[in-house]
Amino acid sequence: MDIENTTVCVVGLGYIGLPTASLLGTRGFKVVGVDVSSDVVETINAGNIHIVEPDLDVLVKSAVGSGNLSASLEPVAADIFIIAVPTPLSGEQQPDLSFIRAAVAAISPYVVAGNLVVLESTSPVGTTDEIVAAMLAAAGHSVGRDVHIAYCPERVLPGRILIELVQNDRVVGGINDSSTAAALDFYQAFVNGDVYGTSAKTAEMVKLIENSYRDVNIAFANEISMIAEQEAINAWEVIELANRHPRVNILSPGPGVGGHCIAVDPWFLVSRNPPLARLISTARQVNDEKPRWVIEQVKARAERFKRPTIACLGLAFKADVDDLRESPAEDIASTLLDEDIGEIVVCEPYLTSHPRFELCSLEDAVNQADIVVLLVDHKAFRHLSAASLNHKVLIDTRGIVK
Numbered sequence: 001m002d003i004e005n006t007t008v009c010v011v012g013l014g015y016i017g018l019p020t021a022s023l024l025g026t027r028g029f030k031v032v033g034v035d036v037s038s039d040v041v042e043t044i045n046a047g048n049i050h051i052v053e054p055d056l057d058v059l060v061k062s063a064v065g066s067g068n069l070s071a072s073l074e075p076v077a078a079d080i081f082i083i084a085v086p087t088p089l090s091g092e093q094q095p096d097l098s099f100i101r102a103a104v105a106a107i108s109p110y111v112v113a114g115n116l117v118v119l120e121s122t123s124p125v126g127t128t129d130e131i132v133a134a135m136l137a138a139a140g141h142s143v144g145r146d147v148h149i150a151y152c153p154e155r156v157l158p159g160r161i162l163i164e165l166v167q168n169d170r171v172v173g174g175i176n177d178s179s180t181a182a183a184l185d186f187y188q189a190f191v192n193g194d195v196y197g198t199s200a201k202t203a204e205m206v207k208l209i210e211n212s213y214r215d216v217n218i219a220f221a222n223e224i225s226m227i228a229e230q231e232a233i234n235a236w237e238v239i240e241l242a243n244r245h246p247r248v249n250i251l252s253p254g255p256g257v258g259g260h261c262i263a264v265d266p267w268f269l270v271s272r273n274p275p276l277a278r279l280i281s282t283a284r285q286v287n288d289e290k291p292r293w294v295i296e297q298v299k300a301r302a303e304r305f306k307r308p309t310i311a312c313l314g315l316a317f318k319a320d321v322d323d324l325r326e327s328p329a330e331d332i333a334s335t336l337l338d339e340d341i342g343e344i345v346v347c348e349p350y351l352t353s354h355p356r357f358e359l360c361s362l363e364d365a366v367n368q369a370d371i372v373v374l375l376v377d378h379k380a381f382r383h384l385s386a387a388s389l390n391h392k393v394l395i396d397t398r399g400i401v402k
């Protein structure tokens, strides 16, 4: 592929679009990133970033500085279009594909023969054919012949996005063989992992089952933790010992499943196939109900105090990120406050402020507390032991306190 003479238009400059656009820019592609927010566009054109991700600031600065990356409110003509817009859940756990529709409508006037259009947003099976290809065909484009269309799911882990964008294997699925071939050619130009070609529908389902697999496995771990608690057994020890079996690999229980992917994507499988996706749907419910179970544990422990001070350690949705999206930790701390279970003090080392909580140091939180609720396994909490917590009442939802 002639990288230097290939132009790419990336629609959506969020957690996936921006790292992808800046990576492509530093590899020599001429990239224009498109976002509906003028703040985002200005920030990026100034060489800065609006999201927190290790090393992304350096990459964006370098891509913008080299002249290979700029941001715009409107799409531009390009050889390759990448759509990386959000696909949230609307009410009743139904996927909201309006951002994809808007992105396809926005690029359609700029698409010409010879282009490749790739959807990266996590989407229900069939979206690439039924929305992207259908809309472009309805606009008069000869899809699959003149205009190639493919789906290529992102697989990167927040906190490791830049490493995983390059190292992870990728799956690309075209709406026909020539579309798959065009997409393979593009991704092989900047991915070090292997790139596998398949159909668009298969690639869409691959993405959804990856996150559903993790969700089901975590739900299993969460269910074990509730049964173990009932039996007065340490769930993490049970799982660690079971995992010594060569064919058992159970994940870790926690306060629930957060983030914008694993707590959302499995519903895309359920929504199209409700009677068939029973296990996936039940796992979602088990994980969604785990925060309430933790709250009930805290309430039960709080009964012996007149008005306990409860220290919540961590608010982020997982370890060592500042991201609060769908965070079970934040949900638990907020509910304890709403239900007035006691005085709530919060330590979240990755945030400097929070709209509901005054944040304090770990030491202050622990000193004030009658009950310590460990919600996130941040590095800063991993040295904690029962002794360092002065043997206070402890609810360790992550199983890290020694």
Ligand code: SAJ
Pocket (backbone or CB within 6 Å): 122, 154, 155, 156, 157, 158, 210, 211, 214, 218, 251, 252, 253, 254, 255, 256, 257, 258, 259, 260, 261, 262, 317, 318, 319
């Ligand atoms: N969690 C547990 N126990 C575990 C592992 C995770 O309770 O053993 C919880 C976390 O605390 C967190 C949630 O699950 O609340 C999700 O965290 P995660 O680290 O499992 O996943 P994400 O949401 O940060 O990223 C996932 C990844 N998918 C898989 O590992 C299959 C990532 O590769 C995807 O690119 C990303 O979703 C996405 O964008 O879809």
